[in-house]
Amino acid sequence: MITSNGESDSREDAGLLPETRRALGHGLAVAQAEGRVPSAVAAVVRDGRTVWTGKRGGAVAAGGEEPEGGEPTPHTQYRIGSLTKTFVAVQVMRLRDAGLLDLADPLGRYLEVPAEAGEEPASATIAQLLSHSGGLAAEPRGPWWERTPGELRSEPADLFGERPVRHPAGRRHHYSNLGYALLGALVERLRGAPWSDVLREEVLRPLGMDRTTPLPEEPYARGWAVHPWADAVLPEPLCDTGRMAPAGQLWSTAADLCRFAAFLTAGDDRVLGAESLAEMRTPAVAPEASGWDQSYGLGMQLVRSGGRLLAGHTGSMPGFLAAVWTAPEERLASVVLANATAGLPVGGLAAELLDTVAEREPSLPPPWRPRSAADPELLALTGPWYWGPSGFALRLREGRALELVPLGGRGRASRFRPEADGTWTGLDGYYAGETLRVARDADGGVSHLDLGTFVFTRHPYDPQAPVPGGVDPEGWRAD
Incomplete structure (x- = not known):
């Protein structure tokens, strides 16, 4: 049960002190009020368990048009935008781990790229597409894909504009929604089924994420744009984006994203092991400035906050904002969802919630136990x-x-x-x-x-070992 002040009083919260829960609720309340979003839902995960959930705001659908359920809960769907990319990246890494592709393979080995797009898109590697370093254009051929029907881009060839490549491959990070649409098509080609169907069977079902879908299912929040100079709202269109869906189509809930965050933090061998997830969290392109505080791995954004490195993703689509951050070393994660096009800094709020718990209640190290019998x-x-x-x-x-x-x-x-x-x-x-x-x-x-x-060697420059260059026969000198 979620109380009116944005805090949850369920048994999920037994692991956090009342003062910490109050601080989390206050942070969410301030962010929702100052960000001027109709509703926001947030959660914190520690050691794979949801330890706090909160909500703020009125009806899920502003303007009095309330769907069934009215106020949001951890089970209310919101569109999660580019968080979808991390799900797609997990699918691609599964293909790699199954031996069906190598991250160094060029895209053209698996997908036909239209001749008019040139050879450069086909030569971008899978790893470069995952890390937005393939040099591809940020967006597909117009019009604005997030607000127009997917029928305008029914085939991969429909995605390429006049200049599909904007930078030499591998040189720099250049965020590309086009690149992730192609990765979704890659999953379809190698699995022989729509990427969303593959996602449901290989990722969502094993993790128990039964409220994450490509199209909304009630109860779900309606998307709104908030007027910048008045307390008024405008409904945003809801479009199936077709071939662009892998870049930002999914809908999910705070409860489901807590399960996903727990997986991203520790791994799950049914989906993807901890070693592959650690690879996804490694910066894939050299930062453009020293002392970097933001980078990108393989399908994961990386940011520094509160002296710790966070991995996850933010997302936005017309009418919606979303964020998931994980701090694997502290076994912490946070989730934020809102139904407005702009206003609420979801990435900053998710980091703040995580920092609040980490600073007030640092995670305890696992208890030491003897390992299994050693060889x-x-x-x-x-x-x-x-x-x-x-x-x-x-x-x-x-x-x-x-x-x-x-x-x-x-x-x-x-x-x-x-x-x-x-x-x-x-x-x-x-x-x-x-x-x-x-x-x-x-x-x-x-x-x-x-x-x-x-x-x-067992001893410094052991003369009994084949040290390259040999060891002086007189050995070590001393007065």
Whole structure:
């Protein structure tokens, strides 16, 4: 149950202090009033569980035209705009993980691009389309796709205007709704079904998101434009955008987006694992300025807020605003939905709600517990290793994974995934993608670690190990 002041008094909130819930409700109330939106719904997720929900505003449909249910609830649908892109990106990453494509593949390998569009759109890679770095135009051929029927763009060829490419591929981030329409067509081509049907079966159903749909289903909020100089509203048209739907078509609810946010935070092997989600959260194009506070990964926007890096997406369509932010390291996420074309800074509000919980009630670390039984051979690898004179510690993690950390706190750290051939692959940092091997001597004992040609030994410049360049036979000097 949601109270009139924008706070929820359900048992979902048992995990937050009353003062924190009050601060969240106050933040939502101020944002809705100052943003002048007919209604807004928000939520916070911690450790995969919704711990606060709130609403503010009057009827879901302004002007007295109330649909069934009247005021919004966590189960009221709002259009989520470009948040749809993150759903599409998850579908593409699933195709990659299933071996049906490589992110380095050019789009033209899978989709026919009309000759009049030129060769450049076809040569943009899947990764570049996901990260808006393929150089494609921001919008498809006119008129304004968000307010016109999708029949105007019934085929992929209808999407390309006179200049479909505006920048050299891979050079810079240039947001492209056109690019995501093509990714949706890619999903359809490789799965043999409409992208929205594939999304329902592969993503929405496993996550329990039964109120996320390509077209609205009651109860849903009506979309409004608010007059900039008067307290008056104008209804926005509701269009099925056809081929452009993967760029911003979906409708969802706060409750469903909390489930999606929990998935984006920790992963779900039924849909996409944590490792692939971490890849999506990695900046894919170099920021254009130093000290960046915004970037883009593979289908995820990245922002810095309150000293933490948030990943997720904002969205807007005529009549609607939406945002989902996640802070995976703190196992937190937030959701904001509103039914106005402009006015409410949903991304800022979602970040503020998340910051409020993180600062007032920092997440507790998971309790330490002994891991499953360790392989004695792997256990023998743990402890100090040296790259030349620099000390590192090798730690054994769950599932035969390894972690290398510098002993002095400065140096190249990385986590490593075990492979079937007995090697490990780096997951992050300098050694991401590099291979770690255990080298053995003629007697079968461990001689050294080979990490991308770097030799790690049990002692600094161990003369018994094949250190590149050799070790001076006189050894270390000292007075």
